[in-house]
Amino acid sequence: MSVVAPPDETINRLRAGLGQQADGSGDGTITSDPAVRAPLVIGKSAGSFHEVTETVCGWAESKPPLAWYPLFAIASTFAGIATLMIAYLIVTGVGVWGLNNPVDWGWAIVNFVWWVGIGHAGTLISAILCILKQNWRTSINRFAEAMTIFAVICAGTFPGIHVGRVWFAWFLFPIPNSNGIWQNFRSPLLWDVFAVGTYFTVSLLFWYMGMIPDFATLRDRAIARLERKEKFGFITVPVGKVAAFGYGILSLGWRMSFRGWWNYEKAYILLAGIATPLVLSVHSVVSFDFAVAILPGWHTTIFPPYFVAGAIFSGFAMVLTLLIPARSMYPGMKDFVTDRTLENMCKIITVTGTMVGFAYGMEFFIAWYSASYYEQQAFIIRATGSYWWAYFIMISCNVITPQVFWLKWARTTPWFIFIISIFVNIGMWFERFVIVSTLSADFMTSSHGYYSPTYVDVLTFCGSLGIFLTLFLLFCRFFPMQAISELKNVMPQASPHPHNDDHGGGH
Amino acid sequence: MTSKSSNNWGILAQYEDPAALTHACEKVRDAGYSKWDAYCPFPVHDLNEAMGLPRSKVGWIVITGACTGLLIAVLLQWWTSAVDYPITVAGKPFWAWEQFTPIMFELAVLVSAFGAIFGMLALNGLPRLSHPLFDSERFLRASDDAFFIAIESKDARYSETATRSLLESAGATSIELIQEDQA
Incomplete structure (x- = not known):
């Protein structure tokens, strides 16, 4: 692959933020020639390694932006509501949800699949884009990995509580019951436990391993300011010592040794290698929950690839939903999360959205081509039956809206991208809802039934958003939000051959 | 100090x-x-x-982890489904390797990931x-x-x-x- 490197002067202009678009907008990273590599770190942070450290550590060391406090208050209130709703469910029973016959899988499974799907962007960005040497991922991978962890936590809650008698949830794991009967390993529901469990564990390890060197940076800075104290009302907290202790434990004694880095880099690329098929497998296995069941509208081989494409689609949308406000709230984040980064993500959204649209069309075609009466009816009822509105929202949000990113203005205007990302999140939730509500019209017309959620369903779902946002805001407050060492590594200054800079950090 | x-x-x-x-x-x-x-x-x-x-040497630890995970998955599923308490479900064979592959894959990935991170830390003499x-x-x-x-x-x-x-x-x-x- 030959890539044209821009002449030095262009790089310097871009780095200084001079290469703006014709109308003077943008940060200069959007170039008219796609073969020109945009700088990955711009603005003040591009000046030196120290500036990068200052910018990123500054977010964790100083007070959060003002908007953080009301957001945290709202998020934690909703997290509290979720806790109450779950407690109510446990003491009463699943009857508090809107489940009925024939729809005996409701919002719980919809929310589970939606959250797991969102959780796909993190490991996709950190693993697949790492293997493909997409260095622009450096500015978003920590963010997306954190989002993955919290999304999978929300996802895992729903299967845990939807079994009704939660005190039997241990039977999800390979432990025999009192009659010595084991779990059914030939069932996709058990595969799901292993797939999601493995995904959560591996994502958590990947995220943590990436943070070890950055925790060491925070630790060393905390040691340098050990005597710092802060007053909270009547209590004086020795924040310097607390930070040095906390980050010290989390950094595991990492001391930036190159012999350490050498094993670390090997472990990182191997983790990326094994996480890549893992990402693709998880949502495939989730789709087996439906596809292996012999039900019209579910029993299709297109489900695994279609679920995976949808997962990447919704995951990227959620990353953008979180990234765009954070980027304007935290000073200096725009030095890393450039307009080019957002533009790249928009392109992935358009690609995966189009794949999902193709899958919707293909499902319909195969239903017709199968010549199976029930299969055809399931799809016609999905699109035109009592849930036509859900199908309509799904198509308009998932297939039509992402096509606006063909326009350059749309994919380079952050507030507009934010709005589209919300649409995609809504659309993907409805995709899962459309699949589940297929149950409402089964083989016997006499047993068709309409399903509506109760207030408990709705509040549990809103509460799960609260849990997600609470965890995320805590992450923004205390953890390194950007991969400090990786960012330094993609800066031009990092090259050990400064006068032979034509490979532009693309290793 | x-x-x-x-x-x-x-x-x-x-x-x-x-x-x-x-x-x-x-x-x-x-x-x-x-x-x-x-x-x-x-x-x-x-x-x-x-x-x-x-x-x-991390690579050797990871491949050992992958083989261990695979072996655990095969033994676990075979022993519980075909030896210890075989139950007929939907007419599927007791030893149904096709349906055991997802868990074989997942456990191989899980143990090799443990190998990658904990192996890396052990080789570096961490935590200390x-x-x-x-x-x-x-x-x-x-x-x-x-x-x-x-x-x-x-x-x-x-x-x-x-x-x-x-x-x-x-x-x-x-x-x-x-x-x-x-x-």
């Missing part, structure tokens, strides 16, 4: 930038030292060659609570923007004067003696 005895742990030398560090590492490597290390805020590209490091280098105030900047080489006094070729002049001639901007931390 204080050392009771003043045993010399080694010498710490600082270098200007990644290029100077790489250059200095080549000199230390060629002088034949073995107990030494470079310290940098990010993995400087190609420094492994400049330091003459062999391939990392303290290190003589942490006593150096200058060394705090290794995680920010400073580049160092440290040669341990345990090295057979170590001599306080010769090692010092080697590091100086390689372009060190500052040199510091590090004391052993004996509790």
